[in-house]
Amino acid sequence: MGIPGDFGSTLVGGLISAVYVLPSLVLSYLPLMSTCRLEVIWHNNSTGTYVYYMHDSGDASTIKFIVAGIWILDTLHASFMGHFLYHYLITNYGVPASLEYIVWSYPASLLVNLLVITVVQFFFAHKIFHLCRRKLRWLVTVPIILLVLAHFGFAMATAITCQKCGQLCFAR
Numbered sequence: 001m002g003i004p005g006d007f008g009s010t011l012v013g014g015l016i017s018a019v020y021v022l023p024s025l026v027l028s029y030l031p032l033m034s035t036c037r038l039e040v041i042w043h044n045n046s047t048g049t050y051v052y053y054m055h056d057s058g059d060a061s062t063i064k065f066i067v068a069g070i071w072i073l074d075t076l077h078a079s080f081m082g083h084f085l086y087h088y089l090i091t092n093y094g095v096p097a098s099l100e101y102i103v104w105s106y107p108a109s110l111l112v113n114l115l116v117i118t119v120v121q122f123f124f125a126h127k128i129f130h131l132c133r134r135k136l137r138w139l140v141t142v143p144i145i146l147l148v149l150a151h152f153g154f155a156m157a158t159a160i161t162c163q164k165c166g167q168l169c170f171a172r
Contacts, residue, residue, distance in 0.1 A: 042078040045071065066123060073116045080109035102162055110159040114152065121148045 049071040053064075083105040092098035125148065129141040 039078075042074065045074050066119065070116055070119060073112050073119075077109055077112045077116065080105040080112060084109060104163075107159045107163040110155065110162065114155045114159065117155075118148060118152050121151075 049067060052067055084103055087103045087105070088098065121144070125141050125144045128144065129137050132140050
């Protein structure tokens with residue numbers, strides 16, 4: 001077996017050159033890619049929220065409130081991450097000492113993102129609970145709820161440790 005023709009040698013040559021050329025290229029454009037990805041994700045969520053409200057689906061007001069709350073928290077998360085990126089990539093560009101400490105917006109972003117994830121996962125657990133047969137409801141949803149609570153606890157501990165220490169160091 002082999003790659004037909006001369007494609008194999010071209011592939012190997014391309015992979016070897018990528019090992020030497022791409023790291024410097026990726027590192028120089030990584031800040032731009034991170035910022036663009038953040039803006040694209042927020043734009044997609046905002047568009048989805050707008051379309052949801054424009055096509056009145058007749059959902060309960062509770063679900064509409066959850067959608068609005070998630071959009072607000074997602075906007076807050078994008079703002080915190082924008083501040084985080086601005087702090088390290090614009091304000092402290094070329095200052096390696098600034099990388100030793102975490103700016104306040106990173107733990108705040110973790111907490112906001114944790115709240116979004118927890119609300120969405122509890123919403124899904126609620127839907128799964130109502131979609132399951134009566135005999136399996138609790139058997140299926142209790143592990144999901146326990147995992148969501150464990151994730152909430154560990155992420156909260158991570159965010160608090162980051163805020164208290166000012167570093168991503170857990171071995172103290």
